[in-house]
Amino acid sequence: MSTTDKAPVTDWATDFDHTHPDYAASAPEVWDDLRERCPVAHSDRFGGVWLPTRHEDVVAIAHDTEHFSSEGVIVNDYKPVGLAPVGYAAPITSDPPFHADARRLLLPAFAPKAIARWEEATRQTCRELLDEVLVGHDAVVDAARDYAQHIPVRVIAEMLGVPREDGDRFRVWIHRILENPGEGFETIEYEDTLDYYLTNVIADRRVHPQDDLVSYLLDAEMDGEPLTEDHVRGTIGLLLIAGIDTTWSAIGASLWHLATNPADRARLRAEPELLPIAVEEFLRFYSPVTMARIAATDVEVGGAHIAERDWVLLSFPSANRDPEAFEDADRFIIDRERNRHVAFGVGIHRCAGSNLARLELTVAIDEWLKRVPDFELADPAAVVWSTGQVRGPRELPVRVSARGGEA
Amino acid sequence: MRIVYDRSRCQGHGRCYVLAPDLFDSDDEGYAVLLVTGAVPTDQQAAARLAADNCPEFAITIEE
Numbered sequence: 001m002s003t004t005d006k007a008p009v010t011d012w013a014t015d016f017d018h019t020h021p022d023y024a025a026s027a028p029e030v031w032d033d034l035r036e037r038c039p040v041a042h043s044d045r046f047g048g049v050w051l052p053t054r055h056e057d058v059v060a061i062a063h064d065t066e067h068f069s070s071e072g073v074i075v076n077d078y079k080p081v082g083l084a085p086v087g088y089a090a091p092i093t094s095d096p097p098f099h100a101d102a103r104r105l106l107l108p109a110f111a112p113k114a115i116a117r118w119e120e121a122t123r124q125t126c127r128e129l130l131d132e133v134l135v136g137h138d139a140v141v142d143a144a145r146d147y148a149q150h151i152p153v154r155v156i157a158e159m160l161g162v163p164r165e166d167g168d169r170f171r172v173w174i175h176r177i178l179e180n181p182g183e184g185f186e187t188i189e190y191e192d193t194l195d196y197y198l199t200n201v202i203a204d205r206r207v208h209p210q211d212d213l214v215s216y217l218l219d220a221e222m223d224g225e226p227l228t229e230d231h232v233r234g235t236i237g238l239l240l241i242a243g244i245d246t247t248w249s250a251i252g253a254s255l256w257h258l259a260t261n262p263a264d265r266a267r268l269r270a271e272p273e274l275l276p277i278a279v280e281e282f283l284r285f286y287s288p289v290t291m292a293r294i295a296a297t298d299v300e301v302g303g304a305h306i307a308e309r310d311w312v313l314l315s316f317p318s319a320n321r322d323p324e325a326f327e328d329a330d331r332f333i334i335d336r337e338r339n340r341h342v343a344f345g346v347g348i349h350r351c352a353g354s355n356l357a358r359l360e361l362t363v364a365i366d367e368w369l370k371r372v373p374d375f376e377l378a379d380p381a382a383v384v385w386s387t388g389q390v391r392g393p394r395e396l397p398v399r400v401s402a403r404g405g406e407a
Numbered sequence: 408m409r410i411v412y413d414r415s416r417c418q419g420h421g422r423c424y425v426l427a428p429d430l431f432d433s434d435d436e437g438y439a440v441l442l443v444t445g446a447v448p449t450d451q452q453a454a455a456r457l458a459a460d461n462c463p464e465f466a467i468t469i470e471e
Contacts, residue, residue, distance in 0.1 A: 107436035112424070339461055348418065350418040
């Protein structure tokens with residue numbers, strides 16, 4: 001059991017807390033239980049928050065931008081107000097009609113053809129990390145902390161044109177924003193914030209333009225006008241926050257699965273061409289991201305009466321394990337061919353970075369298995385899953401039988 | 408067999424053009440573009456079904 005200062009949860013249907021260590025430890029069981037008996041859970045915490053668990057309800061909310069606003073997407077005690085339709089991190093926090101134009105600016109940089117050029121750099125990053133981690137044979141390495149977490153940080157740093165050494169600071173800020181949202185603001189110096197960091201990066205690029213996403217956004221226009229400073233800073237912050245914890249979680253969860261399922265590990269080694277199909281099942285079964293909305297009006301979902309301004313969590317992970325939507329939903333099937341999963345969300349806010357995330361996840365598993373064909377949990381009790389809206393292992397010690405430096 | 412692709416539902420998930428690259432392509436923003444008009448060649452029918460069955464937005468339907 002983890003220690004926590006959060007109030008204990010006695011009934012997940014009426015008092016759930018997605019930031020509680022108990023949720024981190026057993027979220028899939030919580031969803032299964034709620035989906036059957038509830039299916040829209042509620043909690044008075046965070047000023048009132050709902051948790052729909054059925055695929056049908058989650059998808060309906062994601063498509064309903066009239067009754068649900070993206071003004072707030074991370075549930076915490078401080079609810080954004082007066083920021084719609086732009087929000088603090090466009091376009092993920094934007095509503096129509098502003099959202100479409102802000103999103104269109106980003107899409108070309110994240111379309112498959114544009115993302116393909118990052119594959120070699122991603123492979124190189126994974127190989128370097130494995131070289132650093134795999135010193136000697138039969139070592140215990142932390143697949144989450146020493147491997148998975150560094151991959152998206154280094155790739156996004158390159159896309160933004162900032163030093164990869166800054167990655168450690170990114171992770172601190174992200175942890176603060178995603179895993180303990182709204183806590184501890186009082187004690188933080190402004191110079192130690194993402195906001196301050198990005199303001200400096202933007203000021204630098206205005207003087208020294210580079211071939212990177214920051215300069216691209218500074219050059220971009222909407223309706224014939226340059227983007228506001230707030231818009232640029234919000235969007236870059238979004239790319240950092242949304243691209244790192246999420247992908248790290250997906251890589252870590254996939255490696256956790258392979259550490260604990262020797263048959264699937266052997267199958268992927270024997271049939272590497274299966275990896276793209278397997279990646280979709282990793283994404284379904286271990287979907288890292290739960291989004292959120294704020295109800296724009298009173299609205300009913302799955303029998304629950306949601307009041308205007310209530311938080312609503314969009315549990316794509318729970319939707320992806322709904323037996324009404326998937327055959328054998330509770331089974332990981334590595335060659336599942338029909339897989340209409342919603343790990344990247346649905347509707348107008350479909351994850352803009354999904355092609356990059358798929359690339360990183362595929363390459364990270366591929367490179368790991370080439371070098372570490374066999375591995376197992378060093379200590380199952382030492383695995384720690386994250387709290388909050390991004391789910392993945394944060395500590396994942398595995399015992400590896402590594403091959404040498406061959407490619 | 409014919410493919411009916413509803414561009415207004417497509418959100419650019421990109422499942423179809425990965426699973427059925429001879430039937431779908433991506434535009435510059437990642438949205439799908441249907442490459443065939445009329446009947447789907449026999450050797451592409453399994454790929455067409457896969458594309459339809461994996462679209463999270465139900466933007467692709469198959470008419471037999």
